[in-house]
Amino acid sequence: MSSNSLGLVALLVHDYDEAIRFYTQALRFRLREDSDRGGGRRWVVVAPGEGGAGLVLVRAEDAARQALVGRQCGDSVFLFLDSADFWSDYAHMRAHGVRFAEEPREEAYGTVVVFHDLYGTKWDLLQRK
Numbered sequence: 001m002s003s004n005s006l007g008l009v010a011l012l013v014h015d016y017d018e019a020i021r022f023y024t025q026a027l028r029f030r031l032r033e034d035s036d037r038g039g040g041r042r043w044v045v046v047a048p049g050e051g052g053a054g055l056v057l058v059r060a061e062d063a064a065r066q067a068l069v070g071r072q073c074g075d076s077v078f079l080f081l082d083s084a085d086f087w088s089d090y091a092h093m094r095a096h097g098v099r100f101a102e103e104p105r106e107e108a109y110g111t112v113v114v115f116h117d118l119y120g121t122k123w124d125l126l127q128r129k
Contacts, residue, residue: 006053008045009079012060012069013119016044019057022118026096027081028089029055048081055079070120077114077122086111086127093125 013019016034023029023046032045032054040059047054060066072078083089090104090113101114101122110128117123 008054008056010056010058011079011121012065012072013057014060014066014069016042016057016059018118020044020046023055023057026093026098026118028092070117072121075122077124079121080124080126083125083127086125089125 020031020034024031027048029046029048030050032047033043034045035043037043042059044057045054046057060069081089086104093115094100099116101116104111104113108129110126112124112126115123115125
């Protein structure tokens with residue numbers, strides 16, 4: 001039996017500070033770490049909670065990476081944000097200008113809505129049944 005778990009997922013961003021603001025304010029993530037790595041590079045980790053997986057915000061430094069910001073998974077949903085209180089999280093996100101691709105819907109597995117982060121990356125906000 002494996003004891004492995006997913007720790008971090010790298011997410012390309014245009015700017016560290018605007019990404020930190022979006023994730024900590026609009027999505028209520030915690031800033032776990034923001035360390036200077038020299039040369040304008042930083043190690044920035046945000047996460048929805050204390051434990052579990054987090055995002056490493058990676059500044060896209062060249063044209064090829066810049067073109068991938070917001071499209072790391074093409075046009076598919078890339079990340080899934082589990083919610084313990086869907087309607088509260090949805091209202092908070094709307095109040096902070098998060099763009100939604102649809103209206104919330106009830107599925108057999110729970111309440112879900114697709115939203116875009118500040119760069120257009122598609123996410124699911126999901127409260128499982």
